[in-house]
Amino acid sequence: MDSAQTILNQTIIMLILIVTGIICKKTNIISETGNKDLSKLVLNVVNPIVILMAYQTDYKPYLVKNLLISFALSVLSYAVFITAAYILIPAKENRETSIERFSAIYSNCGFMGIPLVDAIFGFEGVFYLTAFITTFNLFVWTHGVILISGEKQLKNIAKIFYSPVIISIALGIIMFFFQIRIPENPTKALDFIASLNTPLAMIVSGVTIADTNVIALIKKVRIYYICLLKLILIPVIVTVIFAFFNINECVRLTVIIAASAPSAAMCTLQCIKYNKNSLYASEIFAATTILSVIALPFIVKFDNLVCNFI
Secondary structure, three states, X not given: OOHHHHHHHHHHHHHHHHHHHHHHHHOOOOOHHHHHHHHHHHHHHHHHHXXXXXXXXXXXHHHHXXXXXXXXXXXXXXXXXXXXXXXXXXXXXXXXXXXXXHHHHOEOOOOOHHHHHHHHHOHHHHHHHHHHHHHHHHHHHHHHHHHXXXXXXXXXXXXXXXXXXXXHHHHHHHHHHOOOOOOHHHHHHHHHHHOOHHHHHHHHHHHHHHOOOHHHHHHOHHHHHHHHHHHHHHHHHHHHHHHOOOOOHHHHHHHHHHXXXXXXXXXXXXXXXXXXXXXXXXXXXXXXXHHHHHHHHHHHHHHHHHHHHX
C-alpha cells in the first residue's frame, strides 16, 4: 500500500473520530470545560509521551543525520510558509489578516501530524517529527504570538523551553544519545497512554468543530481561499522545493505531512486570549480539518509524482 493510500485510510479513520467528538458535544456527553481538560491531557501528557517513546530506540548514526536534516527542512518550510502567507494574504482594511496568516502558516502538527506519520513510518517518523514540532514551538511562541497580539513580547520565548512537549524532546534526546532505556513495565504503561493520542486528539477536534455554524461557514467564500492556501498551494510549493534535494523519503514526507496538516487550533486559543475574532479562527480550523481528508492524500500523491518526475 502506498503512502497516499495509507494517508487516505488514516484520515478517514480520523474523520470518523472527529464525527464522534461532534456527536459527544451535541449530546452533551462532553462539555466545553471537559473538552478543554481533554485538550490539556493530549497536549501536556499524551503527546509528550508519544514523543518520548519515539526516542526509546537504538542509537544509529543515520537517525541523527536525518533528525538534523528534518530540523533544516522544518525551518525552510516555515520560511516558505511565512513568506507565501504575507504575499498571498496582503493586509487590507476590515479583514482579519493576522488570523488568516496565522492559520495559513501554522499547522496542527501535533494533533494531526503524530497519528498520520506514525501510521506510515512508525517510531522513526515520529522521531523525525519531533524536529518539526520543536521548530513549530519556536516560531509559534515568537512570530505567531506577535502576529496575533500585535505586540513584541520576549517573555513568550521562555514558554517554549518549559512546555511539556519541548521537555519530552530534550529528555528523549538525552536518553537516546546515552542509550538510557525505560524498564519493561513502565514502557508498557507509557505505550498504553501513547495509544490514546489519535482517538483523544480527534475527539477533541470534533468537539471544537461542533460549535461552528456550518451553514454560515459554507457561505464564507474567503475561508475557501485560506483553505486552498493552507492545504494545497503552499504545501505544493514546499513539496516542489524539497524534491530538488536528495532527501530520505521518511524525512521528506514527515515534514511535508506535518506542514500540510490543517490549521493549528492554537490560533483560536490565542484569539481568545488577545480578544480577537476567535469565531473566525475556529471556522478556519473546522474547514481545514474537514477538507484535509481530501487534501493530505493529494499532497502525498503529488510528492510521489514530483519526485519521480525530477
